[in-house]
Amino acid sequence: MSNKNLKMFEVMVNDAIMGFISFNTADYYCNYANKLSLQLLGISMNADDTSPIEDLSQLSINDLFPKINLKKAKEKGFTPLNFNLLLHEGFYQSILVQKKNGTQFVANVGVRKVLLKNEEHLLIMLQDTTIQNKLQKDVIAKQIEIKSAYEELVNQNEKLKQLDIAKDRFVALTTHELRTPAAAMFATADLLKNKLYDTDEELTKFINILHEQGHHLLELINDILDLSKIQARKMEYFIEHLSLTTLLKGEIETSKSFAKQNQVTVNFKIPSNELLSYFDGLRLRQVLRNLLSNAIKYNREKGSVTIWAESRPSWIRVFIQDTGHGINDSEKLKIFNEFETLNKVSQHHNGTGLGLPISKSIIESMGGIIGLKSKPGFGSTFWIDVPTTQILPEKMYRSRTDDLLDLVES
Secondary structure, three states: OOEEEEHHHHEEEEEEEOEEEEOOOOOOOEEEEEEEHHHHHOEEEEOOOEEOOOOHOOHHHHHOOOOOHHHHHHHHEEEEEHHHHOOOOOEEEEEEEEEEOOOOOEEEEEEEEEEEOEEEEEEEEEEOOOHHHHHHHHHHHHHHHHHHHHHHHHHHHHHHHHHHHHHHHHHOOOOOOOHHHHHHHHHHHHEEEEEEEOOOHHHHHHHHHHHHHHHHHHHHHHHHHHHHHHHHOOOOOOOOEEHHHHHHHHHHHHHHHHHHHHHOOOEEEOOOOOOOEEEEHHHHHHHHHHHHHHHHHHOHHHHHHHEEEEEEEEEEEEEEEOOOOOOHHHHOOHHHHHHHHHHOHHHOOOOOHHHHHHHHHHHHHOOEEEEEEOOOOOEHHHHHEOOOOOOOHHHHHHHOOHHHHHHHOO
16 A cells, blocks of 8 residues: 555544544553544543544553443443453444543444454444434433323323213213103192192192102202312312311201101211311211211111211311111222213112212312222221311312302302
């Protein structure tokens, strides 16, 4: 090779976009390094940027081996440059190489053994891929994130479709539920209007039918309105510091006639001290009325319902225990789920079955919790936690001005 060609070759190698560094296999000390390999290894160049300041003959191949645990490096997806790897010619990706200052970079590494004038040299080719690896990891992370978001979107879309179908069924079935008491009321009113009764007993019976069906109709309408307000986040709360004991006694007294009709005994273990806590009286009565009604309605013949309360550090827990048939584990969470309830409206008799989902929303909105313990064949125990301290935004602690208006407004 002519001197001109040799000079050109040296320039080409020195300015190559891949680092070249050569070690004598006799002692494995460096005998050549091009400009890029010096930059990659953090070795300073002289002022004219043509040669290193340091003596490369003092650079050992061991200086390129990272001081890192092999297992730890592999967990990160890299292989540390090591002597065993350099024994075999080839091209290796994601190799961790150490710089002179002890830091590391990720590279593609080529290994070749070269024989010059009967001396064997180990040529190492370096291509820095640190940025590419980071970008690749970022791309993979984004792909995973996008895939997860897409799957979540598909899942939410499917749920919305199912909920839309369930709501259509709910409207159709609820319309039927509303017609039943309305038809009974109109038929009874027609009998009364035309005085088609012979005795005072019959008159009293017809009046009772009107009252019962009217009450049932109001319950259905309230459930529908409450569900609409909850979904629209328009349910208002007026939370005050009130006597839970007084409220419990009132609701238990109210439920006794219904319990007597169903041949169920109601027991109340009255606490010795007055139980004061923070709640919306109207809404908590609604929850207790629903729980007591269910405990009586779904009880055994000549069964019992027991209500008691216990004070805890920052709340009062109220228990409502029945001797009914109990609830399976698979159904425990579903009974509080609005979506599940909407899908099963036709299975509920004398109502929409939305009482428990509505109760859950009310209790949680007042800062409490509702729960259930049940064993099939041994009855159920529902419990609610009512806070004894102010844990909600200050604006929720206020006095109600009109109970009736809040019940009927949409």
